[in-house]
Amino acid sequence: MTDATPQPVSSAARTLFTELTGAEPVGLWSAPGRVNLIGEHTDYNDGFVLPFAIEQRTHVALGTRPDGRIRVISTVDPVPVEIPLADLDLLFPDDRTDVPEWATYPLGVAWALLRTTGARAASVTGVDLAIASSVPIGAGLSSSAAIEGAVAMALNETWNLGLDRVALARVGRTAENEAVGAPTGIMDQMASMLGRADAAIFLDCRSLDTDIVDLGFAAAGLELVVIDSGVAHSHATGGYAERRAACERGAVIMAVTALRDLSVADLPRAAELMDDVTFRRVRHVVTENQRVLDTVQTLRERGPHAIGDLLLASHASMRDDFEISVPELDTAVEAAMAAGAVGARMTGGGFGGAAIALVAHDKVKTVKDAAATAFAASGFAPPTVFTVVPSSGARNDP
Ligand code: ADP
Numbered sequence: 528m529t530d531a532t533p534q535p536v537s538s539a540a541r542t543l544f545t546e547l548t549g550a551e552p553v554g555l556w557s558a559p560g561r562v563n564l565i566g567e568h569t570d571y572n573d574g575f576v577l578p579f580a581i582e583q584r585t586h587v588a589l590g591t592r593p594d595g596r597i598r599v600i601s602t603v604d605p606v607p608v609e610i611p612l613a614d615l616d617l618l619f620p621d622d623r624t625d626v627p628e629w630a631t632y633p634l635g636v637a638w639a640l641l642r643t644t645g646a647r648a649a650s651v652t653g654v655d656l657a658i659a660s661s662v663p664i665g666a667g668l669s670s671s672a673a674i675e676g677a678v679a680m681a682l683n684e685t686w687n688l689g690l691d692r693v694a695l696a697r698v699g700r701t702a703e704n705e706a707v708g709a710p711t712g713i714m715d716q717m718a719s720m721l722g723r724a725d726a727a728i729f730l731d732c733r734s735l736d737t738d739i740v741d742l743g744f745a746a747a748g749l750e751l752v753v754i755d756s757g758v759a760h761s762h763a764t765g766g767y768a769e770r771r772a773a774c775e776r777g778a779v780i781m782a783v784t785a786l787r788d789l790s791v792a793d794l795p796r797a798a799e800l801m802d803d804v805t806f807r808r809v810r811h812v813v814t815e816n817q818r819v820l821d822t823v824q825t826l827r828e829r830g831p832h833a834i835g836d837l838l839l840a841s842h843a844s845m846r847d848d849f850e851i852s853v854p855e856l857d858t859a860v861e862a863a864m865a866a867g868a869v870g871a872r873m874t875g876g877g878f879g880g881a882a883i884a885l886v887a888h889d890k891v892k893t894v895k896d897a898a899a900t901a902f903a904a905s906g907f908a909p910p911t912v913f914t915v916v917p918s919s920g921a922r923n924d925p
């Protein structure tokens with residue numbers, strides 16, 4: 528078992544910038560990753576989610592340049608990518624493979640910002656962006672929204688575009704959907720833009736209305752443990768698209784705009800109208816929406832100790848109805864519960880990534896050890912286990 532404690536990486540972004548340009552950046556921006564407490568695969572069904580931003584952040588150091596070009600570099604790849612801003616329209620969406628995949632995130636945000644605001648490439652300054660992150664990639668903590676949020680904040684301010692946080696979240700999603708080509712919802716970007724310390728964001732993915740829900744983990748003596756299975760997932764391929772298609776099919780069969788428009792009371796009728804697989808996909812989404820609403824109410828009325836059963840029910844629904852868990856994540860949840868967690872579930876899109884467990888402070892070490900032992904006993908590679916703290920959203924850093 529290894530521990531991944533948050534490292535301050537703003538200095539890494541600054542150093543990378545200076546190595547690239549020989550100059551100091553004009554500004555530093557950052558945006559966090561997120562953990563989704565509950566509400567999985569509900570976002571693209573117009574439903575409810577309850578994510579919170581975490582301390583791990585992606586940092587962007589930005590400098591301007593007079594030649595109308597954009598150059599990006601990241602600690603994940605030593606080779607910078609450079610292109611005239613005016614040529615972003617040639618790259619996206621059709622010729623994205625002309626640049627390495629990671630570069631489609633920052634370049635895609637620049638492209639989406641210009642398109643959204645109608646600003647001409649010639650009317651904004653060229654930029655250099657150096658990116659460093661403490662958000663683990665592909666662990667279900669949304670390193671993608673973190674890089675999108677940090678770049679969107681940096682360019683919005685540098686280019687004086689005046690977009691608010693919700694608009695910047697939309698820009699991030701546009702970049703991810705159309706420039707990167709990953710068909711994801713808007714939850715991650717909203718969490719990264721709107722996060723607050725010690726609180727979650729209750730988001731209605733249809734209206735984009737948000738409400739801050741106090742979590743009070745620390746006051747209740749609880750910690751949120753992430754058990755990263757290390758199993759890679761990919762949103763752009765396979766199972767994710769199939770699940771989306773099943774949800775759309777279910778909505779068509781039930782003659783509703785989105786599965787959000789169904790309630791638990793509609794499920795018996797759904798069972799009669801659709802095949803078993805489609806029904807179980809629908810049942811996951813419908814019950815998961817209700818669990819999000821129940822979790823918000825429970826947090827407000829009874830506090831975080833009372834949400835354990837909802838987390839467990841969410842995991843069972845993803846495992847049995849939506850079928851997006853993997854043996855590593857089931858093992859993580861079972862090990863955490865056996866070691867005394869209040870509740871646990873896989874989090875993120877599924878097919879790998881991480882599980883979360885809500886754990887009393889004095890049981891955190893027991894849960895960490897139990898996860899490592901259970902993974903070893905099953906012959907899985909060691910998980911990475913660490914705690915996350917609900918934290919603030921994207922910002923301009925000093
Ligand atoms: P997740 O969001 O769960 O971490 P995704 O597959 O959605 O996983 O996004 C991960 C991808 O985002 C990476 O493969 C990479 O292309 C890009 N990315 C994330 N963080 C960075 C970074 N710091 N530098 C460059 N690219 C990044």
Ligand code: MG
Binds near residue numbers: 672715
């Ligand atoms: Mg992502």
